[in-house]
Amino acid sequence: MLSVTEARDRILALLAPTGSEIVTLAEAAGRVLAAPVVARLTQPPLDVSAMDGFALRAADATVGARLRIIGAAPAGHPFAGSVGAGEAVRLFTGSVVPSGADCIVIQEDTTFDDDVVILNAAGHPGKHVRGAGLDFTIGDVLLEPGRRLTARDIGLAAAANHPWLTVHRKPIIAVLATGDEIAMPGDPIPPGGIVSSNSHALAGFIRAVGGVPIILPIALDDRAAIATAAQAAARADLLITTGGASVGTHDLVQAGLADLGLDLDFWKIAMRPGKPLMFGRLGALPVLGLPGNPVSAMVCALLFGKPAIERLCGLPGDPPPSEPARCTIPLAANDQRADHLRATLTRDADGSWLVTPFGPQDSSLLRRLALADAVVLRAPYARAEPAGTVVDIIRLAACGL
Structure with a gap:
C-alpha cells in the first residue's frame, strides 16, 4: 500500500493546469492568475497631498508665518498656477501638489479665513506629500502568475488600470457515483437502498476549492453501465468516481473503466478511512476513484481531491494545511x-x-x-x-x- 504522501505526489505528477481565459475584474476574485499583472500607469501619477491642509514652500513653513491663499485644489481639480514666496494653496486629501510647493501643513495646524492662513506648526520638505510612484510605477510587475486572487488583489489590479485579467480556466470535475443500492435525493429508494450523499457533498467541495462540478447519473453495478456513464466525462478535466473501488464481487469500477482502456497508476492507500483509493488515466482524462462510504469519500477528497483540483486551477497542489x-x-x-x-x-x-x-x-x-x-x-x-x-x-x- 502507498503512503498518503506518495499517493498524492503520484496524482499531482500527472496533472497540469488548465488553459487560460480572460475575465472581468468582477469575475476574477478566487481565480488563479495565468499571466502577470503589470502596472499600466504610475500610482500616484503626481505628487499628492496625504491630508487636508495647505501647500506651500518649506522655506515659508515656520510657526507664525502669515501666507496669502491664492487658490484651492480639490481632488481631481489641480491648481493651474505656481506657489511662490509667501503664498499657499488649500488642498484636500488626494489633491495634486501644485508647482512650486514642496510641503504641506495640515489644516489642524493652521488658522485661516478666505484670504490668509497663519501657521501654528512648522513644516519641512516632503511633509504630508505622497510622492509620484509611491505605490507603484508603470511597468512594475504587481502580481505574479499562480496566485489565487483575493479582493485585495482585485483592488490593486483595478488601481493599475486593468479592467480584465488572464486567469486559468476553472477545471471541470465530473462526479460519478456507482451502486445498485443508491438513489439521488428525492428519487425512489430501491429496496434495501440508501440515498446518495457523496455526489452532492463532493460537488459542494469541488466548488469550494475552485472547480466546476458536473454530477453524472448514478451508474449501476455493471461494468458496461459504468463504462457508458464514464464516457459522459470525456470533456472533463478530472473524473471522480465514488463507490465500487474495493475488491468485492460488485465493486466493478476498475473493471468497467478497464473496458475503456484505464491505465491504472495505483490502488490502495495505507490510510483510514479511505484505503480503497484508485488513480489512473482514461487516455488524457485523469480518474480519481474514491471509496463509497461517505466519510471515506470526503476524507479522500480532502487529502487528494483538493490538491488535485488546485493543481488543475494553476496552484501547486499543496497538502491541506495542518x-x-x-x-x-x-x-x-x-x-x-x-x-x-x-x-x-x-x-x-x-x-x-x-x-x-x-x-x-x-x-x-x-x-x-x-x-x-x-x-x-x-x-x-x-x-x-x-x-x-x-x-x-x-x-x-x-x-x-
Whole structure:
C-alpha cells in the first residue's frame, strides 16, 4: 500500500493546469492568475497631498508665518498656477501638489479665513506629500502568475488600470457515483437502498476549492453501465468516481473503466478511512476513484481531491494545511495505516486549540463528519499517547469542507 504522501505526489505528477481565459475584474476574485499583472500607469501619477491642509514652500513653513491663499485644489481639480514666496494653496486629501510647493501643513495646524492662513506648526520638505510612484510605477510587475486572487488583489489590479485579467480556466470535475443500492435525493429508494450523499457533498467541495462540478447519473453495478456513464466525462478535466473501488464481487469500477482502456497508476492507500483509493488515466482524462462510504469519500477528497483540483486551477497542489492542537483524551497506538480522526475543536484559555476526537470513527457516520471541526492526523505505527499530547490537525472549514 502507498503512503498518503506518495499517493498524492503520484496524482499531482500527472496533472497540469488548465488553459487560460480572460475575465472581468468582477469575475476574477478566487481565480488563479495565468499571466502577470503589470502596472499600466504610475500610482500616484503626481505628487499628492496625504491630508487636508495647505501647500506651500518649506522655506515659508515656520510657526507664525502669515501666507496669502491664492487658490484651492480639490481632488481631481489641480491648481493651474505656481506657489511662490509667501503664498499657499488649500488642498484636500488626494489633491495634486501644485508647482512650486514642496510641503504641506495640515489644516489642524493652521488658522485661516478666505484670504490668509497663519501657521501654528512648522513644516519641512516632503511633509504630508505622497510622492509620484509611491505605490507603484508603470511597468512594475504587481502580481505574479499562480496566485489565487483575493479582493485585495482585485483592488490593486483595478488601481493599475486593468479592467480584465488572464486567469486559468476553472477545471471541470465530473462526479460519478456507482451502486445498485443508491438513489439521488428525492428519487425512489430501491429496496434495501440508501440515498446518495457523496455526489452532492463532493460537488459542494469541488466548488469550494475552485472547480466546476458536473454530477453524472448514478451508474449501476455493471461494468458496461459504468463504462457508458464514464464516457459522459470525456470533456472533463478530472473524473471522480465514488463507490465500487474495493475488491468485492460488485465493486466493478476498475473493471468497467478497464473496458475503456484505464491505465491504472495505483490502488490502495495505507490510510483510514479511505484505503480503497484508485488513480489512473482514461487516455488524457485523469480518474480519481474514491471509496463509497461517505466519510471515506470526503476524507479522500480532502487529502487528494483538493490538491488535485488546485493543481488543475494553476496552484501547486499543496497538502491541506495542518496545525498543532492539544488532544483532550488519550490516544491508542496506531497500526500500519495513517489515521484521520474526526474531532471537535475548542479554544484553551491561552487561545490555543483543544481537540477532542469522537468515539466510534466508523466511515459511514456522516453526521459526525458534519459536526466535526477537524481531523486529527495519526501517523502509521504512532504510539499510544496520554491526554494533553500535542497532535497535528487539519481544520475542515479552512479547506472548504
